[in-house]
Amino acid sequence: MGDQHNSDYPKYTEMKVVKTVLVEDEGAALRRLEKLASNISSLNIVGTAKSGRDAIQIINNTKPELILLDIELKDMTAFSVLASLKNSFKGQIVFTTAYNQYAIKAFEVAATDYLLKPYDEKRFSQAITRVIDRHGHLNIQKLTETLKHGFLQTRTSKFEIIEGAQIHYFYSEDIIWIEAQGYYCLIHKLDTTRVLLRKTLKEMELSLPSESFVRVNRSSIINKNYVEKESRNLMHQFFFLKGGFKVKKSSKYLE
Known part of the structure; x- marks a missing residue:
């Protein structure tokens, strides 16, 4: 049974280890994300954050290759976090969100992937596969402009x-x-x-x-x-x- 279960998911053991930072503002969601990430040997979790302010500090200090980033944090949005990283972060981003009004198409173009909550283990694994398979680095300036444009376009009327x-x-x-x-x-x-x-x-x-x-x-x-x-x-x-x-x-x- 164990082999049958494992065959449904990609094998990461021979792949490059990716330095990863997890950013989620809800404690239960962060713990679940950390558990999912810990089960994939290709991810090396170098930091976790529950606020945008902490995320900026941790990312600048650890220089990860991947950020799993909640879009709506209690103290700021993902856009504000990314705008503070444009001179230091060179990796990839997978967004996590419970709200599909946030310019999902823009994320698909600019970021590696997005996870719409509640996501399961298989969907999480697929996102990490995209990270592993993707070559090159993210253009943070382009991403922040795309995200800003998408964010403004999706706001409702006053x-x-x-x-x-x-x-x-x-x-x-x-x-x-x-x-x-x-x-x-x-x-x-x-x-x-x-x-x-x-x-x-x-x-x-x-x-x-x-x-x-x-x-x-x-x-x-x-x-x-x-x-x-x-x-x-x-x-x-x-x-x-x-x-x-x-x-x-x-x-x-x-x-």
Whole structure:
């Protein structure tokens, strides 16, 4: 049985060992990625990072030949990380992402591969095969320009929220969820900042694009694109959102 299982995956033992850095902002995802990478003898893991800032330092210090790079980190995007490496990094990149709105075609052209979460062992192995088979080095300047262009092209149109005499402008993908706080609403953004507006949740609900946002309980509106999992027990159901947020689900608002 063991031989049959192994035959489904490429054999790496006689191939060149590739210095690799893993960048994932979620602890469980990083541990899983590290386990998958450790099972391939052609990958030598020389560093791991859970933030863009740490990634830049580790990559500059270790000069890897491959980066497995999460696109949306808590403190910055992959674009910001790469823009800081253009004078030092000469290897290859495999992107990992849970959000297919991020210019996947641009990544296919400029990067070695991308892994759309949740990916399995076989798909991970295929990506590493592409790394091993690919010759030459990545043009970081070209990649960052391609990534920037793709990132800007895939952003949704701005929408506005009126607060008294002020008008606030937002992009849907910048907001993870919104919670009611009395006569105010607290907006939790992807970049970890928060915005407090004097609006009721009902007023806020009428201002938001319905294709991205849904009210899930009396005091919460979530961005459907940032739901990572749902769970339930005998009494309650919850949405788990990017950034570690846990929001209760109410069937009353989701009928």
